[in-house]
Amino acid sequence: MRKIVYSLWFIVYGIFLLSTINYTLSTICYAQTVVSSTELIERAKELNGREVVYEGELIGEVMNRGDYSWLNLNDGQNAIGIWTGNNFLNLVSFAGDYTHKGDWLQVRGVFSRACPVHGSDLDIHAQSISLIRRGRVVRHQLVPFKPRQAIILSGVFLCLLIGRLLSRKLKKK
Amino acid sequence: MVLKPNLEDLRAIGYYLGKIIIGLGMTMLIPFVSAFIFREFNPLYDFLISFLICLISGNALILLCKTDKDLNWVGGMVVVALAWLAAAVLGAVPFYLSGHWVSFLDCVFDSMSGFATTGLVLVQDLDHIARSVNLWRHLIMFIGGQGVVVVALSFLVRGSAGAFRMYVGEARDEKVLPNVVETARFIWLVSIVYLILGTVVLAIVGRCEGMSWVNSFFHGACVFMAAFDTGGFAPQSQNILYYHSLAYEITTIVIMILGSLNFKLHYTVWMRRKKEIVTNIETRTFFMTIMLTFFLTAVGLAKLGVYPDALGLFRKGFYQLISGHTGTGYQTIYARQFIHEWGALALFSLTIAMALGGCVCSTTGGIKMLRIGVVFKALYNDIKRVMLPEAGVFVEKYHHIKDVVMEEHQVRSAVLIFLCYLGLYALGGVIGMFFGYPALDSLFESTSAAANVGLSCGITQASMPALLKVVYILQMWIGRLEFMSVFVLIGFFAAFVRGK
Numbered sequence: 001m002r003k004i005v006y007s008l009w010f011i012v013y014g015i016f017l018l019s020t021i022n023y024t025l026s027t028i029c030y031a032q033t034v035v036s037s038t039e040l041i042e043r044a045k046e047l048n049g050r051e052v053v054y055e056g057e058l059i060g061e062v063m064n065r066g067d068y069s070w071l072n073l074n075d076g077q078n079a080i081g082i083w084t085g086n087n088f089l090n091l092v093s094f095a096g097d098y099t100h101k102g103d104w105l106q107v108r109g110v111f112s113r114a115c116p117v118h119g120s121d122l123d124i125h126a127q128s129i130s131l132i133r134r135g136r137v138v139r140h141q142l143v144p145f146k147p148r149q150a151i152i153l154s155g156v157f158l159c160l161l162i163g164r165l166l167s168r169k170l171k172k173k
Numbered sequence: 174m175v176l177k178p179n180l181e182d183l184r185a186i187g188y189y190l191g192k193i194i195i196g197l198g199m200t201m202l203i204p205f206v207s208a209f210i211f212r213e214f215n216p217l218y219d220f221l222i223s224f225l226i227c228l229i230s231g232n233a234l235i236l237l238c239k240t241d242k243d244l245n246w247v248g249g250m251v252v253v254a255l256a257w258l259a260a261a262v263l264g265a266v267p268f269y270l271s272g273h274w275v276s277f278l279d280c281v282f283d284s285m286s287g288f289a290t291t292g293l294v295l296v297q298d299l300d301h302i303a304r305s306v307n308l309w310r311h312l313i314m315f316i317g318g319q320g321v322v323v324v325a326l327s328f329l330v331r332g333s334a335g336a337f338r339m340y341v342g343e344a345r346d347e348k349v350l351p352n353v354v355e356t357a358r359f360i361w362l363v364s365i366v367y368l369i370l371g372t373v374v375l376a377i378v379g380r381c382e383g384m385s386w387v388n389s390f391f392h393g394a395c396v397f398m399a400a401f402d403t404g405g406f407a408p409q410s411q412n413i414l415y416y417h418s419l420a421y422e423i424t425t426i427v428i429m430i431l432g433s434l435n436f437k438l439h440y441t442v443w444m445r446r447k448k449e450i451v452t453n454i455e456t457r458t459f460f461m462t463i464m465l466t467f468f469l470t471a472v473g474l475a476k477l478g479v480y481p482d483a484l485g486l487f488r489k490g491f492y493q494l495i496s497g498h499t500g501t502g503y504q505t506i507y508a509r510q511f512i513h514e515w516g517a518l519a520l521f522s523l524t525i526a527m528a529l530g531g532c533v534c535s536t537t538g539g540i541k542m543l544r545i546g547v548v549f550k551a552l553y554n555d556i557k558r559v560m561l562p563e564a565g566v567f568v569e570k571y572h573h574i575k576d577v578v579m580e581e582h583q584v585r586s587a588v589l590i591f592l593c594y595l596g597l598y599a600l601g602g603v604i605g606m607f608f609g610y611p612a613l614d615s616l617f618e619s620t621s622a623a624a625n626v627g628l629s630c631g632i633t634q635a636s637m638p639a640l641l642k643v644v645y646i647l648q649m650w651i652g653r654l655e656f657m658s659v660f661v662l663i664g665f666f667a668a669f670v671r672g673k
Contacts, residue, residue: 042513044513045513059300059410060388061385062383063383063416063417064383065382069383072415078410079300081411081414081417096300098213098302098303098304113514114485114489119485120482120484120488122414122507122510138301140214140215142214146215146219146222147218153229156225157229160228160236163236164235167239
């Protein structure tokens with residue numbers, strides 16, 4: 001009888017332990033899963049107020065607002081506003097535009113569907129930021145066919161202009 | 174019996190069309206210079222090529238169609254309708270060469286969206302686009318807002334009767350000054366004065382919000398052009414949300430409202446008759462419809478608890494509403510948030526606001542306030558007439574710059590355009606539903622395209638069906654020209670085929 005009771009206790013304890021480990025791991029794994037901007041927009045109500053990990057390319061420029069700054073990170077689908085303390089800005093070297101590929105940053109922070117601090121913007125308040133990939137300067141090579149095409153078109157235009165002048169002269173005569 | 178257009182009619186059309194195309198080409202020199210300043214050499218050649226294509230096609234038309242004949246009414250309307258199509262196609266060439274659009278159809282879509290001051294976009298990777306191409310996106314809104322023909326009238330076409338017919342064909346039936354060329358130049362004067370002031374204000378706001386001087390001026394100029402011309406393009410993919418700034422939002426609200434007012438009203442106020450703002454039927458109607466639609470939007474949003482406080486409701490609800498009502502299309506929320514969060518009532522009232530539009534002889538689209546005001550005034554007067562004794566003489570008046578006696582043909586014309594717009598909104602909505610989109614989403618996007626607004630609930634994407642893109646392009650074109658020129662163009666082709 002005692003053996004059975006011990007066995008039952010052991011099973012119940014085992015189930016409880018496994019459930020606890022499973023829950024803890026799932027919570028950690030959830031927090032570590034990077035969410036996309038589309039998920040943030042589509043599942044905004046569900047994710048509102050939760051800690052999320054989001055990553056994307058820094059685009060535009062860092063907009064400094066006192067002790068904090070706005071970063072806009074584009075993950076290739078949409079760009080999301082990140083409100084961050086200025087202490088993380090030393091990580092930033094490049095912001096994406098025509099001549100730059102911006103730094104790829106990973107942000108862990110609290111997501112708001114309608115942030116009460118920022119006029120109901122959909123944003124993330126960063127708790128930590130890490131640099132995943134440094135950005136770079138993008139050098140655009142001149143596409144060779146473009147100058148050729150411009151020269152040909154200039155020639156055609158000159159011919160037309162001469163044609164117009166000739167027709168005007170003929171009309172005067 | 175329908176008369177077939179003769180060769181001289183066609184020549185006059187081709188001749189004026191050629192001039193307008195040359196005028197359009199000239200405007201490409203602005204982004205060309207910008208590309209040179211910012212050392213963007215690929216776009217520099219893109220604009221040179223596009224400029225040359227415009228000059229070649231314009232000069233070829235002038236050479237082939239040289240005539241002394243002036244345009245008749247039909248010719249004027251046909252030129253306008255064709256000029257807008259030509260502008261959309263030729264304006265799309267720099268887009269196509271930049272490589273930021275998936276297909277040429279997408280380029281034409283964005284180009285028409287720009288010229289018609291709509292603001293729906295299919296551009297890819299906007300955050301990495303060259304400054305000069307970005308400038309061109311906004312410049313075409315500035316040109317389209319004043320009117321493609323107004324550009325040509327200002328600089329290239331003499332003030333003939335044909336010039337006036339083209340001016341009317343571009344959905345501007347009101348002359349500010351007695352001469353149509355002077356009117357066109359006045360429209361440019363107003364716009365350029367506001368452009369300078371607006372850019373400086375936005376640049377200062379941008380700078381205060383943490384942007385660099387270069388970016389704050391560049392964004393200021395671009396955002397002003399799109400806001401004043403009630404366009405809706407923005408330099409970054411997040412639209413106005415990029416700035417995360419209440420000051421930027423308030424400034425753009427003021428600019429959007431200024432852009433949606435009648436140029437004649439601007440002129441009257443410039444002439445120190447400020448009282449006109451409160452007595453004009455258009456501004457009164459505008460105020461009432463804004464209040465009514467905002468009330469409905471606010472109730473819809475508050476009922477669902479979409480925003481946590483009144484400031485949030487104002488910043489999101491009022492901003493999108495003003496943006497929709499003025500036909501601008503600036504957004505501070507993501508497109509899909511309309512569908513997931515706003516709820517049916519708020520979305521419906523926003524759709525109504527978009528459908529109504531701003532004032533006539535402004536840069537907005539939609540049914541427009543003068544027509545709404547006239548229709549409701551006529552309805553009110555009819556009810557009043559029933560209540561009065563039968564023998565009573567009843568003169569119906571409204572105030573629009575001056576006191577105007579309301580006549581039946583004005584009411585009929587307003588009702589007809591009203592109905593045409595409703596039909597156009599519904600048609601696009603039905604076609605959207607045909608492609609499998611939900612009814613409210615389809616109607617919202619269709620209204621946005623046809624009323625030249627530019628707010629999107631997510632249907633407008635590069636992956637949407639090509640036929641739907643074509644439908645939206647046609648809606649933007651027809652909506653901007655307010656039907657008449659397009660109907661005349663169709664009639665002209667019918668006469669050409671079946672006339673005697």
